Amino acid sequence: MLADLLAALSFQAGYNTRIVLIGAVLLGTAAGLVGTFTLLRGRALVSDALGHATLPGVVLAFIAGSALGLSSRNLPLLLAGAAASGALAVWLVHLLSHHTRLTEDTAIAAVLGSSFGLGVVLLSVAQRLPTGGQAGLGTFILGQTAGMTEGEVWTMAGLAALAILASVALFKEFRLICFDPDFARGIGWPVQRLDLLLLALVVVVTVAGLQTVGLVLVVAFLVIPPVAARFWSDRLDRILLLAGLFGGVSGAVGAALSAALPGLPTGAVIVLVAGTLFLLSLLFAPRRGVVATLLRQGSMGFRLAVVKALSDRRRGPAAPVSGTVALWLRARGLTTRDGALTPRGEAAAERADRNLALWERLTRTDPNAIPDTALWGIDDATRVLPQATLARLREGTAR
Known part of the structure; x- marks a missing residue:
């Protein structure tokens, strides 16, 4: 096992393992960076609603593709459906929390529950279609890297790289709205638009992580690395670096462990590795540790x-x-x-x-x-x- 693990981590375990490892590292880094801003902005639970809200979009995209005669493994179409339903969920949470008496957590709970319920109902509908049932749609719930093709891995890696570049480019803007949104609003910055842009990056990371960690566990990948990094520093730039590092290490080690032990689900192992880093930070961080x-x-x-x-x-x-x-x-x-x-x-x-x-x-x-x-x-x-x-x-x- 140890030899297989070291071979996977050193990119010597085969081409497919290498590209999956690269994709997992990029996804973990993106989740750490975007998750840090989301956590500081008080939007951590929004990622949970987004993850569950992608399910009906994936299933609707599959049904539409089946009606048009497209392949059931048409990943761009499925991810486009996930992104559309995730964006709709963000808009609904924003609408309910800003234009009704509902608090944000209540709006998140309402959107999360109804979206996932709709997705489960649509899954049962897709199962009765004459085009091969769900055709692997269930893997989007908990993730499955073993069945990913090279093109799918590079699509995931490209989305993750896009989220990383956007986080770095908008560092100043996101930092201000996280720590002093009233001042940002006072000097004329579009705080609501920046909030929506940040949530759009959460959608990108969520969509990118659907096949790796799944819609159920993607919220953990967005929250655990930033929380672990927070134990080690009070400076935002260092927290971002550590969160990206913890996310990347979690993705690399989790994917390598899954490759060395094929019976282990990659998404769950990645989250468990991130949880281990969080536990070590909680206990042994030099200033804030127990x-x-x-x-x-x-x-x-x-x-x-x-x-x-x-x-x-x-x-x-x-x-x-x-x-x-x-x-x-x-x-x-x-x-x-x-x-x-x-x-x-x-x-x-x-x-x-x-x-x-x-x-x-x-x-x-x-x-x-x-x-x-x-x-x-x-x-x-x-x-x-x-x-x-x-x-x-x-x-x-x-x-």
Whole structure:
């Protein structure tokens, strides 16, 4: 298995596997980029409605093609139908949320449920046609790369590349409407048109991913990589790079695993790989990860306990402290074996008292002046606060 996986990832597992891998990487990158803007704009659930809304378009295109005598595997026709029904779903969500009393999530739920229900009904109609039943239309629900032809792969890759180029070209516009749409509207930018353009890119990615991950799982491909990237950075450009990277890696590894283990469905494996990257980000991201947060909280609690222990010993009889704090104070030469302060500990306790006095006065007089990243009572106020603020606080403390 490992040899087959490495062969697929190194583009040495055959021509068909190579082009599928390229298409999956481009699709994952496009999903990461477009999904980031969609997530920041608060439109993540729209991609779910779009995915389900493509089913009736695919089936109607198949029925129309059958009536015209076209091949049942006419992918451009099927994708055109998916794009048309997806665009109609976007328009309906926009119409219901902006021109009725329905909230956006209610409009999304209504369009999603009715579209998928219509698609299932149309599937049953297509099954009774004398042209070969559904002719593989069910693969659009969960995806199937094994039956894709070379032309279909390149069509998917071309749509994904188009979405990538559009995301890069419209980076400035999408960034502004994601973070400050009111300002964009105030300076005359067409916010609603940009919103519709962003949703059009979601349609493109959804249509491109129908045969790879399917209409059910495409929403996961649009949401998981951006959410995973958000754990690693606060800057939009870095989040976009990471989301594209996570999406591309998910597509590559998922397609390679599916090639190495033919019994595994490619779309589901791709989403599982993306979910694994999300789980690793959730746990081990350096700033926002669970492990880093627990370590930071534990460090803050320990440092506060040290400051409080020094201050208590300077003011009166030694209060009991935890064994870890007592050992740390003794190891640093701040206390003696019986817990009394050493000369060095006296100096440290005096500094701790002055620091706490500055922080307490600031919280009483102007709590809004505390920096967002400051750890109250722990950080050295003389290094964290501006000099003007320190001078005012010291003057008040002296009084």
